[in-house]
Amino acid sequence: MNENVFDAAAIDARWQAHWETQGTFRTPGPGERGFDPKRPKYYVLDMFPYPSGSGLHVGHAVGYVGTDVVARKKRMEGFSVLHPMGWDAFGLPAEQYAIQTGKHPRESNRTNTDNFRRQLKKIGLSYDWSREIDTSNPKYFHWTQWLFKRIFEHGLAYRADVPVWWCEELKTVLANEEVINGRSERGNYPCVRRPLKQWMLGITKYAERLLDDLEGLDWPESIKAQQREWIGKSEGAEIHFPIAGRGGERLSVFTTRPDTLFGATFMVVAPEHPLLKTLPAGAARDAVEAYVRAASAKSDLERTDLAKEKSGVFTGLYAANPLDPRSRIPVWVADYVLWGYGTGAFMSVPGHDVRDHEFAQKFDLPIVEVVRAPEASKEACFTGEGTAMNSSPIDGLFTPQAKQKIIELLAAKQAGVGRTTYRLRDWLFSRQRYWGEPFPLLHLPDGTTVAVDDGDLPVELPELADFKPSADGSAPLARAKDWIRTTHKASNSPALRDTDTMPGWAGSCWYWLRFMDPHNDSAPYSKAAERYWGPVDLYVGGAGHAVMHLLYARFWHKVLFDLGLVSTNEPFKRLFNQGMITAFAYEDASGRLIASDEVETKADGYARRGSGEPLKQIVTKMAKSLKNVVNPDDVIAEHGADTFRLYEMFMGPLADSKPWNTRDIPGCRRFLERVWRLFVDEKNDVAIR
């Protein structure tokens, strides 16, 4: 037995034990022994994981290894490096897993976090484990509730009876961001709109700042673009059209092109528009009612199918251009108008809007040209900027000036005003589920709602025999009768606790702050720690969080900034998205996917084991069903942590998606062995040359 050979397992064991006993990666912060305020700081953070039951896979690890390389380099350069890890343990994924396994979420969470921690330590990542946090631990959510209280007291949390997304399968309401094409982001279950009284957070008040402050961030352009898109700012005007024969009643629309007012040859309202409930009896009303019924039966997906032919019916009503009172503009209803954006109604300008043009052609409505294109344009419908025409008060003006002038003319007649709209909606913040932070709120007999005293935080979850969601959609916490009934000390009044819980996102809205001072019992974190460590210098995670987590986190951070609780107005200076680790998969001639254990490699390609049927190699997400999921434990057991880490970094640019190729790993191992032999003579018993 030659002791000088490269023995990965021995190297891992020796160094990992050394780091543990020496506390090598412990990083003192302000107020702690060994803290040196003169050293520059560097905060490098991973998006902390949901500790799922299936454990850590190589795709998590690629980002963690990347940040670890940066953390180690910065330490060597003399920085005081904050590099922590923890668990985003509340929320639907953790709860769904607990339900599947029949275990209490707290238990399965403990099992899962133990497993994740063990796996991360095996990789030899240089985290300061003394800072580990768990969002489902009362010591942590104490401060999530405390921060929510500040937001509540600041007037940004309110309860409203609004149409919200309800997911029958998950038995809870979901935020707009969590519903994609009418299906839940988690689990892909169908969702329906339902009016329900829910807690909302006033994120729309921050829309402008969330948009503007993207400018100064060192973030991938694609993420900034997605946030801009989601906020969806459009500038234009709200215009009020008097409705013929209705006294002073007016139909309000939003438009980004007030300059095309004189080209509006018809108006369209959404099927949900209240105007439709006031139609006089007659053929038009019958037709409208039939149309509205048909529209409400359609799913959101059917309604927004772009390829679909436009449909609509005339309401029998006429409106007038407020700047041309003699005009008669027919009002239609059509399901291409979205209720919930702008005013749910708009003026149609078929000369300069392709959708309106299509509608006008189908229903033979007049098309008037009111913008002259700067150059001869062959387009049937010119949508760009040009010179106003056929619009007497603004003829000859170029689009921006024409918009300005129209808004002035409308304002003078109190018939319109410049307005900015956003697609961003307020954030639906309550869930009818068990595994989340209870709201620290009390409902008093007089109908008011007050916050639990700071001294009574945290409000812990009641122990329930059955934590599963209720079949009728009521919150599981409503079943904890003893827990609900309590007393509001300040008013010495009986009170009922709120029975909703916060969404899974709540814990991740401030966790980077808790890492700065994770054991503080008197505050979420000390001001000194926040001033020294903030903001996060480098934040690394998947692009899947482009909108939700990153938008919510920025929102909370800005609120905390306004409340004087943080010293920076953005939490993450630099953001980096690691690419997805994919895997090879195999498909037969019919395109059917074949699990990798049924595939054998031939000289000229791949074939199905047994039948010899030729197969094509393709790249897919790792999937249990395809048997191509790679567990870091296996790679480390065979080659050691260094080979594993080297391969993760070696596969290609961290930002790219790339397939895991087990065949390439020995190459990294050999490379390390060659490096080893530069210093260690394996043949002779000489340790260092």
Added chain:
RNA sequence: GCCGGGAUGGCGGAAUGGCAGACGCAAUGGAUUCAAAAUCCAUCGCCCGCAAGGGCGUCGGGGUUCAAGUCCCCGUCCCGGCACCA
């Protein structure tokens, strides 16, 4: 349709405007071995050539520059996001 990002050997990929193809995989030749595996060494963009050497090469077409994979313009294709948002 709009927005964002790409395209370099057989493959994954490397290259502050300064020797294109680092490093790894695969392949080929050799060493070692009774033999094989493993390991080690060498070769490895394409074309002509026994060789020395020469020519051509970073999606296609133009341009800037002493010098372009890299910068600018036009185009093709691929990936990601959004999408009837008035």
